[in-house]
Amino acid sequence: RKEVEQDPGPFNVPEGATVAFNCTYSNSASQSFFWYRQDCRKEPKLLMSVYSSGNEDGRFTAQLNRASQYISLLIRDSKLSDSATYLCVVNRAGTASKLTFGTGTRLQVTL
Amino acid sequence: EPEVTQTPSHQVTQMGQEVILRCVPISNHLYFYWYRQILGQKVEFLVSFYNNEISEKSEIFDDQFSVERPDGSNFTLKIRSTKLEDSAMYFCASTPKNSYNSPLHFGNGTRLTVT
Numbered sequence: 001r002k003e004v005e006q007d008p009g010p011f012n013v014p015e016g017a018t019v020a021f022n023c024t025y026s027n028s029a030s031q032s033f034f035w036y037r038q039d040c041r042k043e044p045k046l047l048m049s050v051y052s053s054g055n056e057d058g059r060f061t062a063q064l065n066r067a068s069q070y071i072s073l074l075i076r077d078s079k080l081s082d083s084a085t086y087l088c089v090v091n092r093a094g095t096a097s098k099l100t101f102g103t104g105t106r107l108q109v110t111l
Numbered sequence: 112e113p114e115v116t117q118t119p120s121h122q123v124t125q126m127g128q129e130v131i132l133r134c135v136p137i138s139n140h141l142y143f144y145w146y147r148q149i150l151g152q153k154v155e156f157l158v159s160f161y162n163n164e165i166s167e168k169s170e171i172f173d174d175q176f177s178v179e180r181p182d183g184s185n186f187t188l189k190i191r192s193t194k195l196e197d198s199a200m201y202f203c204a205s206t207p208k209n210s211y212n213s214p215l216h217f218g219n220g221t222r223l224t225v226t
Contacts, residue, residue: 034214041200041222042219042220043202043217043218043219043220044154044202044217045216045217046214046216049214087153087154098169099154100156101153101154101155102153103152103153104153
């Protein structure tokens with residue numbers, strides 16, 4: 001089983017739609033969780049950290065379910081500029097520097 | 112906002128040649144990292160570096176790889192004898208502290224093409 005698993009997509013949605021991405025991780029000792037965004041051939045950029053109680057940043061909402069080892073990202077009112085690959089990233093306890101990335105979910109927002 | 116900067120943006124080299132990829136971390140950061148991403152694949156951890164020593168490395172980071180902080184600002188990744196499979200984007204990152212809650216902020220990457 002992969003350490004971090006994501007549906008690769010692509011998810012094709014119209015502007016204004018709500019879209020959700022899911023991610024599962026295999027290591028129950030994982031301590032911190034992030035969503036990164038990556039544009040084609042660019043560096044990953046931090047979108048948001050994911051907290052146990054769930055958190056929201058504008059149109060983006062992240063949820064964590066430790067019991068099911070599951071993370072989600074919800075994007076409301078999608079914009080064309082949201083088109084990118086969304087990377088689920090996990091950090092195990094005791095390996096503060098060693099982020100484990102999923103392969104990413106590709107989102108294409110269309111007119 | 113301070114940034115991690117990497118040079119060159121694109122490096123083409125022949126198989127068997129040595130390459131040095133350069134990174135300037137954010138100035139007050141103490142922990143430095145290299146990651147790589149082969150085209151179409153996920154981002155993978157290579158190595159972390161603190162206090163002039165490697166603190167952790169992956170199985171990818173074999174004897175062909177080395178890292179160095181030659182002066183107070185640069186952080187370099189050297190590949191001694193490049194192979195075709197070393198072709199990838201290489202990302203540098205830095206953090207002020209080694210906390211699992213500190214997300215990494217990556218540089219813009221160096222695309223390495225080995226021919």
